[in-house]
Amino acid sequence: MLLTRLPDKMTLAAAVLLLLLTLVSNSRADRDFDVRHRLSTVTRYSAVKDIVDNSFQPTDIPVGCTPIHLNLVARHGTRSPTKKRMRELEKLASHIKELLKDAKEKNLSPQKVPAWLLKWESPWKGKLRGGELDTKGEEELYQLGIRVRERFPDLFNEEYHPDVYPIKTTQVPWASASAVAFGMGLFSGNGSLGLARHRAFAVTSESRASDITLRFFDCCQTYKDFRKSHEPAVVKLKEPIIAEITSALAKRYEFNFTR
Template sequence: MSIIFWKTIVVYFTSILAFCCCFRSNVNREDNPNIPAIAKYFSTKGRYEEVNPYLIEDILAVNRSILQPPSAQCREIHVTAIIRHGTRYPTSKNVKKMQKLYQLVKSGASGKQSWLREIQTQWRMWYTEDMDGRLVKKGVSDHKHLAVRLSKLFPSLISEEKLRGGFFKFITSSKHRCVNSTLSFKAGLTELWAITDMEFDHAVNDALMRFFDQCTRFVQEVDNNPSALSEMDKFKQGPEMRRVQEKIADRLGVPYNNITDDMAEAAFYLCAYEFAIKTVNSPWCQLFDEVDAQVMEYANDLKQFWKRAYGYDINSKSSCILFHDVFSRLDKAAKENKSGQQVTEAVTVQVGHAETLLPLLTLLGFSKDNDTLTSTNYATQAKRSFRTSHTLPYAANLLLVLYDCGGGDLRLQPLLNEKPVTFPGLTDQRASIPLYQDVRGHYSDLLKGCDFETECQLFKHPAEV
């Protein structure tokens, strides 16, 4: 029989096996009383395990066959990993909203349901403002486990030899949750290999990992501009959100005007944080059914779309500095490899925020729909690609893996949350990982331009010139 026949058989059975594994994990997730039915709609407050359900059964599970290099002689020579911090406490701003809702429920709710009585008599408000977004124990585990899984995916790169040899570079945002996530990632590796005689440095670089703070045009035109989120604001005042608020009021037995959109958001966050931090299916989750959760998810997606993604051009262009940094590392690895040298930076681990990752993913063209997300097209966006619940959970990551396939054939594979993806708009790549030069060609306009300083300066009015 032909080689093509046997390859077809292998692909077929691999697909069936992957489907069965996924199906089993999904069944377990849905049957598990500890997992809220609405957990898959928590957007940027979601667990990484909801994006990769097989990890619920085995947190260190990997499947190297998904990498599918174009030929057997291909070998990884460099990987850049841009990773969001792990699970964190709510910010002080959200804690205030949650405390306000809790007081209303404690003193004013009159419903008779058992879950409501549990909130009123047993549940205690344990979130405090000083927690303010700090990494939690689960967030430490998120990065430790991710480090181990990546070492299993790329054993020749993410290895003890490479770490000890100084071929790793760690870069982080200055925020506690990012620094501690970086320390956790390193600890995952040093504990895996029982390294106790060495320590490994990391660099704090906010210019790279918090570029959004330093982009004047973004700060003034979007971040500090109340009208920039007008579509989200209109949606929160619209019929879908109003119905969610009324249903919450009915379940609590309070007047409709007591439940604002902020109160609804606080209730949704309470459910999400209790689950992400403590793996608890909290009684707060009973305030929402799946229809409600989809509306809440869309409200947050509107926020992310207009504030960090395709809503305004400057959102993605603010990440130009990180974009160029990534490609300069890839170029350096390619050049060293071509000249026969050892690649001096085999692994780059860069830890930042959802606000770091989303603009870069947007600049690269991921999760782009034909239609803009607005306050009025919720009903037609049910199957949208732009779903932060799918792309930006805690510890979300973009991996760019550079392969040497022999004869000067360099190829680049992107993975999003450990799953291979294709570069948007890059043709003739489905059968294999694209040539690195083709990727560079595809993004040539950004590589030639996309200057951070130019993009981020405020435009001057003619009278000021």
């Protein structure tokens, strides 16, 4: 999947639309729709782990066969926004205030303005640091480790050794913290540390400058050039979708959405 960043104006517009989509989904007759389940690669583990997808059929282990090896590539858990994203959320709050000011000048009916928007501010307003794995993210990876062990119990009967159970992570704080939380769940109850009988385990990482496996998008110039060359096409692909949503919300709430 090729992910690109929207230009600043489109980013703000898309963020406002996402906030309003949450309200729209809650007002529909179909209460099953939840935008939190439809956030692509940033959907939280806890939001989708209990969803049964009929298109996915897990492979049954043939009779007489036993799993002998497991490879898992996992995304980091829920984290706080980076400082860059926090600044963008501050801009979003300012943009919302402009929409509300415009609505007031137009004497829009209070029923037209979602009540929750009147006092909305970025939850990270004034915060100086960001990007850390939060408690929800810790729990997500901890529980993932437990589920993996329960799904393949025979794979974890052998005594721990880092060569047998290697855990590798990218060299960013939220990823390494996720790996630790995952390992705590995976090996919980098999050690001698504390009441939960945790054990120490190794987590290794490559330098961000040379990690061609997990962070190829940082160190592969060919990929960077390819991604940049395709950004205009991706933005163009998104434009009619954002325009359609903008039009529908502008009609519903009479806000002056501009790009």
